[in-house]
Amino acid sequence: MDLKPNHTSPVLADSAPMNNSRLGINSSLLPYSPNASVFSRSLHLPIPRRRPGILDDVRSSVLDAMKASSPTHTTLTKDSSTELTLSDGDIAYRNWMIKYPSALASFEQIANVAKGKQLALFLDYDGTLSQIVDNPDHAFMSNAMRDAVRNASNYFPTAIISGRSRDKVYEFVGLTELYYAGSHGMDIMCPVQSISNDNVNCIRSSEKQGKEVNLFQPASEFLPMIDEVFISLVETMKGVAGAKVENNKFCVSVHYRNVEEKSWKVLGQHVEEILKNYPRLRLTHGRKVLEIRPVLDWDKGKAVEFLLESLGLVDCDDVLPIYVGDDRTDEDAFKVNFNISRADC
């Protein structure tokens, strides 16, 4: 695919929720990759981080999608004296692991593929750089992980692509040498080079260290709407014990990780009720979280394309983008088919 990021914002239909959380390095070049025909240039090899539930299929209702991240338990009788308890999630996880083996098992092969290539590293935050924890405000990154990311950025351009607000994820990561895309790619801070100034969604700004940067915010017109919805949700969720509403600037997260399952239905109904008044917003599903975001044809995949372009890495044959992520929204980046080639590179 030619890297021609579409910086306008066509409307799209919501995709089916998919709760296969995974950590992936894209690779068409590795064994067992089910996506070999799709990913021509980037490395893709999913590593599961969370057990996929058996309900990882198209969901027709919000409640079904919410339940998909909480599989029921099954007891299997191993023999007459021992009972082996495996949840449906365990079984699904084992099968999934067979289909998507660990990238670490193919490390040498990845290194061979990367030889002589200019790498560009894209990292998701929650569940990838940090552990999944009950309180989203406490999803801190370990110092060891921070050192590893800093080290990587010494060798190749490294960007964080998160569903969080850009400020929040920067606060967690705290490395000035990286590029950051928050709100599922709807808020990108990137170098000034290569970005055309006539793009209405791109404004010149300066980052915390005073360096000149470009800010790309394709959903800026939605800001008042998102704030309004955030306020309504905070008010409504006061009636649902354990629910937490998080403002991610261009999107809003409604967390139900700490909500009793019997209240999930009512939580989902509240969200749907509010969304009825906002046809330009849509609902997507993450890990025990409902996410409200603008109906824009923009996602983490588009953000990766945009960053590659702004880093001047789209026209070279020897560029190898690597994306590591664990969630449904990261699949949008896995799906990007980079055909980065031009004869004069």
Ligand SMILES: O=P(O)(O)OC[C@H]1O[C@H](O[C@H]2O[C@H](CO)[C@@H](O)[C@H](O)[C@H]2O)[C@H](O)[C@@H](O)[C@@H]1O
């Ligand atoms: O794109 P990401 O960086 O992976 O962000 C996706 C969402 O991550 C956060 O929620 C998830 O992690 C929390 C902390 O471990 C956990 O409590 C929650 O259940 C998970 O869904 C973040 O809070 C969301 O706003 C992000 O959209």
